[in-house]
Amino acid sequence: MKNKANNLIMRNAVFAWIAAGVGCLLLLPLIAMQFTTEVNWETADFIVMGILIFSISSLFVLVARKVPSKYWLVWAVLCAVTLFYVWAELAVGIFTNLGS
Template identity: 55%
Template sequence: MNTKRNDFVARCGVFIRIALATGLLLLIPLAAMQFTSEVNWDMTDFIVMGFLLFGTGSTFVLVSRKAPRNYRLAIGAAFTLALLYVWAELAAGVFTNLGS
Protein backbone atom coordinates (compact mmCIF):
# COMPACT_ATOMS: atom_id res chain seq x y z
CA MET A 1 0.00 0.00 0.00
CA ASN A 2 2.87 2.35 0.70
CA THR A 3 4.26 1.78 -2.80
CA LYS A 4 1.03 3.04 -4.37
CA ARG A 5 1.33 6.28 -2.41
CA ASN A 6 5.00 6.68 -3.36
CA ASP A 7 4.17 6.06 -7.02
CA PHE A 8 1.40 8.67 -6.90
CA VAL A 9 3.70 11.23 -5.28
CA ALA A 10 6.44 10.51 -7.82
CA ARG A 11 4.04 10.94 -10.73
CA CYS A 12 2.55 14.15 -9.33
CA GLY A 13 5.88 15.63 -8.29
CA VAL A 14 6.42 17.02 -11.77
CA PHE A 15 3.21 19.05 -11.48
CA ILE A 16 4.45 20.55 -8.22
CA ARG A 17 7.63 21.59 -10.00
CA ILE A 18 5.58 23.10 -12.85
CA ALA A 19 3.52 25.05 -10.31
CA LEU A 20 6.69 26.32 -8.61
CA ALA A 21 8.23 27.32 -11.94
CA THR A 22 5.00 29.11 -12.88
CA GLY A 23 5.06 31.02 -9.60
CA LEU A 24 8.69 31.98 -10.06
CA LEU A 25 8.06 33.19 -13.62
CA LEU A 26 5.13 35.30 -12.42
CA LEU A 27 7.44 37.00 -9.92
CA ILE A 28 9.26 38.65 -12.85
CA PRO A 29 6.41 40.99 -13.88
CA LEU A 30 5.48 41.47 -10.22
CA ALA A 31 9.01 42.69 -9.47
CA ALA A 32 9.06 44.81 -12.64
CA MET A 33 5.85 46.53 -11.53
CA GLN A 34 7.65 47.69 -8.38
CA PHE A 35 10.37 49.52 -10.35
CA THR A 36 8.68 50.86 -13.47
CA SER A 37 5.29 52.06 -14.55
CA GLU A 38 5.69 50.47 -17.99
CA VAL A 39 4.63 47.08 -16.62
CA ASN A 40 1.02 47.39 -15.52
CA TRP A 41 -0.56 43.99 -14.85
CA ASP A 42 -3.75 43.50 -12.90
CA MET A 43 -4.95 40.35 -11.16
CA THR A 44 -6.57 39.05 -14.35
CA ASP A 45 -3.25 39.21 -16.22
CA PHE A 46 -1.53 37.16 -13.52
CA ILE A 47 -4.34 34.58 -13.47
CA VAL A 48 -4.41 34.20 -17.26
CA MET A 49 -0.62 33.95 -17.55
CA GLY A 50 -0.46 31.50 -14.64
CA PHE A 51 -3.12 29.34 -16.25
CA LEU A 52 -1.34 29.56 -19.60
CA LEU A 53 2.06 28.57 -18.18
CA PHE A 54 0.80 25.84 -15.87
CA GLY A 55 -1.63 24.49 -18.46
CA THR A 56 0.99 24.34 -21.19
CA GLY A 57 3.55 22.66 -18.94
CA SER A 58 1.06 20.15 -17.58
CA THR A 59 -0.32 19.32 -21.00
CA PHE A 60 3.19 18.81 -22.33
CA VAL A 61 3.95 16.36 -19.50
CA LEU A 62 0.75 14.41 -20.10
CA VAL A 63 1.23 14.25 -23.87
CA SER A 64 4.93 13.42 -23.70
CA ARG A 65 4.26 10.52 -21.32
CA LYS A 66 2.11 8.89 -24.00
CA ALA A 67 4.34 9.71 -26.99
CA PRO A 68 7.49 7.84 -28.00
CA ARG A 69 10.69 9.23 -26.56
CA ASN A 70 12.14 10.41 -29.86
CA TYR A 71 9.14 12.73 -30.48
CA ARG A 72 9.44 14.66 -27.21
CA LEU A 73 11.64 17.39 -28.64
CA ALA A 74 9.18 18.06 -31.46
CA ILE A 75 6.27 18.02 -29.02
CA GLY A 76 8.11 20.45 -26.75
CA ALA A 77 8.84 22.76 -29.67
CA ALA A 78 5.18 22.67 -30.74
CA PHE A 79 3.97 23.48 -27.24
CA THR A 80 6.53 26.29 -26.91
CA LEU A 81 5.46 27.83 -30.21
CA ALA A 82 1.80 27.55 -29.23
CA LEU A 83 2.51 29.22 -25.88
CA LEU A 84 4.41 32.07 -27.54
CA TYR A 85 1.67 32.53 -30.14
CA VAL A 86 -1.12 32.74 -27.55
CA TRP A 87 1.01 35.04 -25.38
CA ALA A 88 1.67 37.39 -28.32
CA GLU A 89 -2.00 37.39 -29.27
CA LEU A 90 -3.14 38.20 -25.75
CA ALA A 91 -0.45 40.81 -25.21
CA ALA A 92 -0.59 42.80 -28.41
CA GLY A 93 -2.89 41.11 -30.90
CA VAL A 94 -0.13 40.38 -33.39
CA PHE A 95 -2.27 38.51 -35.91
CA THR A 96 -5.78 39.36 -34.69
CA ASN A 97 -7.24 42.05 -32.45
CA LEU A 98 -7.61 39.87 -29.32
CA GLY A 99 -5.01 41.75 -27.27
CA SER A 100 -5.69 45.30 -28.31
Protein backbone atom coordinates in the same frame (compact mmCIF):
# COMPACT_ATOMS: atom_id res chain seq x y z
CA MET B 1 19.86 11.13 -17.66
CA LYS B 2 17.06 9.86 -19.88
CA ASN B 3 15.89 7.48 -17.16
CA LYS B 4 15.88 10.31 -14.62
CA ALA B 5 13.76 12.52 -16.92
CA ASN B 6 11.39 9.63 -17.57
CA ASN B 7 11.03 9.05 -13.85
CA LEU B 8 10.18 12.70 -13.13
CA ILE B 9 7.63 12.96 -15.94
CA MET B 10 5.88 9.77 -14.87
CA ARG B 11 5.42 10.97 -11.29
CA ASN B 12 2.42 13.14 -10.46
CA ALA B 13 4.67 15.39 -8.36
CA VAL B 14 5.81 16.95 -11.62
CA PHE B 15 2.65 19.08 -11.57
CA ALA B 16 3.70 20.59 -8.23
CA TRP B 17 7.08 21.42 -9.76
CA ILE B 18 5.33 23.03 -12.72
CA ALA B 19 3.17 25.11 -10.37
CA ALA B 20 6.26 26.22 -8.44
CA GLY B 21 7.99 27.16 -11.69
CA VAL B 22 4.96 29.14 -12.85
CA GLY B 23 4.92 30.98 -9.53
CA CYS B 24 8.60 31.86 -9.91
CA LEU B 25 8.06 33.06 -13.48
CA LEU B 26 5.19 35.27 -12.41
CA LEU B 27 7.40 36.87 -9.78
CA LEU B 28 9.42 38.50 -12.56
CA PRO B 29 6.70 40.93 -13.74
CA LEU B 30 5.58 41.44 -10.12
CA ILE B 31 9.08 42.54 -9.11
CA ALA B 32 9.49 44.61 -12.29
CA MET B 33 6.27 46.48 -11.44
CA GLN B 34 7.92 47.69 -8.24
CA PHE B 35 10.75 49.40 -10.12
CA THR B 36 9.26 50.70 -13.37
CA THR B 37 5.98 51.92 -14.79
CA GLU B 38 6.69 50.12 -18.08
CA VAL B 39 5.32 46.89 -16.62
CA ASN B 40 1.68 47.35 -15.70
CA TRP B 41 -0.05 44.03 -15.06
CA GLU B 42 -3.43 43.66 -13.42
CA THR B 43 -4.57 40.70 -11.34
CA ALA B 44 -6.33 39.22 -14.36
CA ASP B 45 -3.06 39.29 -16.32
CA PHE B 46 -1.32 37.23 -13.66
CA ILE B 47 -4.20 34.75 -13.53
CA VAL B 48 -4.38 34.34 -17.32
CA MET B 49 -0.62 33.93 -17.72
CA GLY B 50 -0.47 31.49 -14.80
CA ILE B 51 -3.23 29.37 -16.31
CA LEU B 52 -1.65 29.57 -19.78
CA ILE B 53 1.85 28.55 -18.68
CA PHE B 54 0.59 25.83 -16.32
CA SER B 55 -1.77 24.35 -18.91
CA ILE B 56 0.80 24.29 -21.73
CA SER B 57 3.40 22.74 -19.41
CA SER B 58 0.93 20.16 -18.16
CA LEU B 59 -0.08 19.37 -21.72
CA PHE B 60 3.55 18.65 -22.54
CA VAL B 61 3.86 16.31 -19.55
CA LEU B 62 0.69 14.45 -20.43
CA VAL B 63 1.75 14.04 -24.05
CA ALA B 64 5.29 13.05 -23.03
CA ARG B 65 3.82 10.22 -20.98
CA LYS B 66 2.19 8.81 -24.11
CA VAL B 67 4.78 9.31 -26.86
CA PRO B 68 8.32 7.87 -27.06
CA SER B 69 11.06 10.06 -25.62
CA LYS B 70 12.63 10.63 -29.05
CA TYR B 71 9.63 12.85 -29.92
CA TRP B 72 9.75 14.96 -26.75
CA LEU B 73 11.78 17.73 -28.37
CA VAL B 74 9.23 18.06 -31.15
CA TRP B 75 6.40 18.31 -28.63
CA ALA B 76 8.37 20.76 -26.48
CA VAL B 77 8.94 23.06 -29.46
CA LEU B 78 5.28 22.78 -30.48
CA CYS B 79 4.15 23.64 -26.95
CA ALA B 80 6.59 26.58 -26.76
CA VAL B 81 5.42 27.97 -30.11
CA THR B 82 1.81 27.63 -28.99
CA LEU B 83 2.56 29.38 -25.70
CA PHE B 84 4.34 32.29 -27.38
CA TYR B 85 1.68 32.66 -30.06
CA VAL B 86 -1.18 32.80 -27.54
CA TRP B 87 0.85 35.15 -25.34
CA ALA B 88 1.52 37.52 -28.24
CA GLU B 89 -2.09 37.28 -29.39
CA LEU B 90 -3.36 38.22 -25.94
CA ALA B 91 -0.78 40.99 -25.53
CA VAL B 92 -1.03 42.83 -28.83
CA GLY B 93 -3.34 40.90 -31.13
CA ILE B 94 -1.37 39.62 -34.10
CA PHE B 95 -4.24 38.22 -36.17
CA THR B 96 -7.19 39.32 -34.06
CA ASN B 97 -7.85 42.26 -31.78
CA LEU B 98 -7.88 40.27 -28.55
CA GLY B 99 -4.96 42.32 -27.22
CA SER B 100 -6.20 45.67 -28.47
